Amino acid sequence: MKKIYLIICLFTAMSFIKAMAQDEFALMEEVSIADSTFLIEEGRASYYGTRFHMRKTANGDVYNMEEMTAAHKHLPFGTILRVVNLKNDKEVWVKVNDRLPPSSKRVIDLSKGAAKSLDMIRDGVIPVRLEVPNQETIVSLIDYYQENKPEGMRLRLYPEPLEFVRPSIELLELLIDMQDERIFGSIY
Incomplete structure (x- = not known):
């Protein structure tokens, strides 16, 4: 027994x-x-360099090819994004200050400085993931787009994660x- x-x-x-x-x-x-909580878009990225250096961007800034900036089709100017190179997992933070043409097949066009940080100069075009820094940015984008959210853009709110203490x-x-x-x- x-x-x-x-x-x-x-x-x-x-x-x-x-x-x-x-x-x-x-x-x-x-x-x-x-980790995908702040993901808003995936697609292909390219970069633009010397030809546009020191010219005005769509929001009036002067483009400096060494700064961490980007062009996007519709994100509001000033939006901060983390761009992750899906080929090598390198990442860079950029600020949107320019526009891509509406007919572009790319999701983002990066400054040459950002492209160097992602190690994409040789490739030219790479697959990327675009993320915002926090929930507040997602809330402001939902408010900005209201009922006209661009196709392919993911704007979702998630509850705050529970804190877990591992025994x-x-x-x-x-x-x-x-x-x-x-x-x-x-x-x-």
């Missing part, structure tokens, strides 16, 4: 540890999903020791 009790307790402890490991794996999946290994060891005491303490 005591052996059966011991086996049941061991299986219970193992199940507990396995469940905790599965919860940790699920949490890792949630973190990778949360320490000492706590797990304590729980196992307590199980051992119950099991072996009852045998002797």
Whole structure:
């Protein structure tokens, strides 16, 4: 009878540890999903350089090819974006200060300085992901576009993530020791 009790307790402890490991794996999946919270668009990026250097942009700024700026079809001027090169995972933060033509197949046209940071000069055109810095920017874009959100643009609000405190290994060891005491303490 005591052996059966011991086996049941061991299986219970193992199940507990396995469940905790599965919860940790699920949490890792949630973190990778949360990484896309601020994603607003994906597509192809190009860059423009010396020909437009020191000319005026659509918002009136003077284009400096070494600054971290970009042209977009419809994002409001002044929007800050993180551009991620999907070929090498390099990223750069840029400010929208110019316009792409409405017929462009690109989602963004970067300054030469931003293109260098993304290591895309040799490629010329690369696949990219565009992200905004926070929920407030998404709220302002939803307000800006209202019912006229551009096709292909993703503007979603997510609830604030819950704070999760991962149990320490000492706590797990304590729980196992307590199980051992119950099991072996009852045998002797």
